[in-house]
Amino acid sequence: MSDIADRVKKIVVDHLGVDEDKVSETASFIDDLGADSLDTVELVMAFEEEFGIEIPDDAAETIQSFGDAVKFITEAS
Amino acid sequence: MRRVVVTGLGMVSPLASGVEETWKRLLAGENAAGTITRFDAEKFATNYACEIPFGDGSDGTFNPDDWMEPKERRKVDDFILYGLAAASMAVEDSGWKPSSEDEFYRTGVMIGSGVGGLSTIADTSITLKERGPRRVSPFFIPSCLINLVSGQVAIRHGFKGPNHAVATACSTGAHAIGDAARLIQYGDADVMLAGGAENPICEIGVAGFNACKALSTSKRDDPKAASRPYDKNRDGFVMGEGAGVVVLEEYEHAVARGAKIYAEVLGYGLSGDAYHITAPASDGDGGYRAMKAAVERAGIDAGEVDYINAHGTSTMADTIELAAVERLLGDKAEHATMSSTKSAIGHLLGAAGAVEAIFSILAIRDQVAPPTLNLHDPVDAKLDLAPLKAVKREINVAVCNSFGFGGTNASLVLGKVR
Numbered sequence: 001m002s003d004i005a006d007r008v009k010k011i012v013v014d015h016l017g018v019d020e021d022k023v024s025e026t027a028s029f030i031d032d033l034g035a036d037s038l039d040t041v042e043l044v045m046a047f048e049e050e051f052g053i054e055i056p057d058d059a060a061e062t063i064q065s066f067g068d069a070v071k072f073i074t075e076a077s
Numbered sequence: 078m079r080r081v082v083v084t085g086l087g088m089v090s091p092l093a094s095g096v097e098e099t100w101k102r103l104l105a106g107e108n109a110a111g112t113i114t115r116f117d118a119e120k121f122a123t124n125y126a127c128e129i130p131f132g133d134g135s136d137g138t139f140n141p142d143d144w145m146e147p148k149e150r151r152k153v154d155d156f157i158l159y160g161l162a163a164a165s166m167a168v169e170d171s172g173w174k175p176s177s178e179d180e181f182y183r184t185g186v187m188i189g190s191g192v193g194g195l196s197t198i199a200d201t202s203i204t205l206k207e208r209g210p211r212r213v214s215p216f217f218i219p220s221c222l223i224n225l226v227s228g229q230v231a232i233r234h235g236f237k238g239p240n241h242a243v244a245t246a247c248s249t250g251a252h253a254i255g256d257a258a259r260l261i262q263y264g265d266a267d268v269m270l271a272g273g274a275e276n277p278i279c280e281i282g283v284a285g286f287n288a289c290k291a292l293s294t295s296k297r298d299d300p301k302a303a304s305r306p307y308d309k310n311r312d313g314f315v316m317g318e319g320a321g322v323v324v325l326e327e328y329e330h331a332v333a334r335g336a337k338i339y340a341e342v343l344g345y346g347l348s349g350d351a352y353h354i355t356a357p358a359s360d361g362d363g364g365y366r367a368m369k370a371a372v373e374r375a376g377i378d379a380g381e382v383d384y385i386n387a388h389g390t391s392t393m394a395d396t397i398e399l400a401a402v403e404r405l406l407g408d409k410a411e412h413a414t415m416s417s418t419k420s421a422i423g424h425l426l427g428a429a430g431a432v433e434a435i436f437s438i439l440a441i442r443d444q445v446a447p448p449t450l451n452l453h454d455p456v457d458a459k460l461d462l463a464p465l466k467a468v469k470r471e472i473n474v475a476v477c478n479s480f481g482f483g484g485t486n487a488s489l490v491l492g493k494v495r
Contacts, residue, residue, distance in 0.1 A: 015148065
């Protein structure tokens, strides 16, 4: 797994309080990992912080899963 | 009118986590004041307060993890954590477990706060200023809103009845209990969780209350001597923190399920001073009218009052309340005992009325008036002010007073179930 994926996974685990092995490529934050809409806003803020990038609101809405997040951040950074 | 009784108690106080442990320490004359550890208060006019003893949960310490998952705790200001903990204790103590849909609909929550998420507002303001609007947490607003104790408690327990919150400064807890009792009396609910929660010991909280000259400042070397209600040498209140929650229940409902009944809410009175934003009117008429209304609502004679848990903050206002109580009791004043438990736990602001109502209820249960600590040189009083030591005595009826900034007054009359 890439360095980006590791760092994204750590944020997801810390913020949502889920086991690391549940955070699979296709795991949806809301449907699979117990997040609500406010949690996803906070996750995006944490990604911005960790990777020093800005994720516009329309892009943030497309980040629904762990895989989406890794893909977006890899392309953005 | 339907009768309302108290069937469950919960508390997080500066003396301990839990009602019975707090009560035991209160009666033993323990004092929760100390130098502030939450932040460096060296530069503040007041550097002491009554803080909750955080710990692993043993020996009366408060362990947040026992009440809220760490990932959830990040989303709330600590006043909500304290309120949730006290509410869970009260529900457990009451044994009330709704099962039918209707029972959930008939169980409500009314837990208030004086100022809500003050420290979170302060911290987030700094984030906004230093790092910009995009760094403000999506949980900022729901972590600070006063009614979110009631909201969080309802979400946790599934209570779908009236969901409400009081915000009347230092009268909050007493108003919440009185108002919630009325909802039961009028048939809006059969069971209500009611009380207050407060988390004011933060830099902006201490600086703010210092600025309005409300806090004791003279006891940096001896914080435990600072809260001295009714003592001639009092010089302001000592800040406390925590939460108190009671389970109120319609009398027949409680009897039908065989609930343990602590006491009955006999009366409730409210008034306004229409005088000053922080000071009570010197004639004490507002407090007097609140007490008088509560006693009349209870259908008792004022002379039947055995114990008064005073608002008694250790400020100039103590003598105003004392005069109002003596006016109420008239020639029966010498019969009654009045104490201020703020001498031991400080002033819990929006939680004070709820915590002190619980002390009043336990005073009735155990037939003992908790002490007024540090009362070495009392002001002139006809009442027994329970100096230094708890007073064993007959207590059938207790009055609990709370008076708040803005001139908002609340009195509860609590009594043995007859």
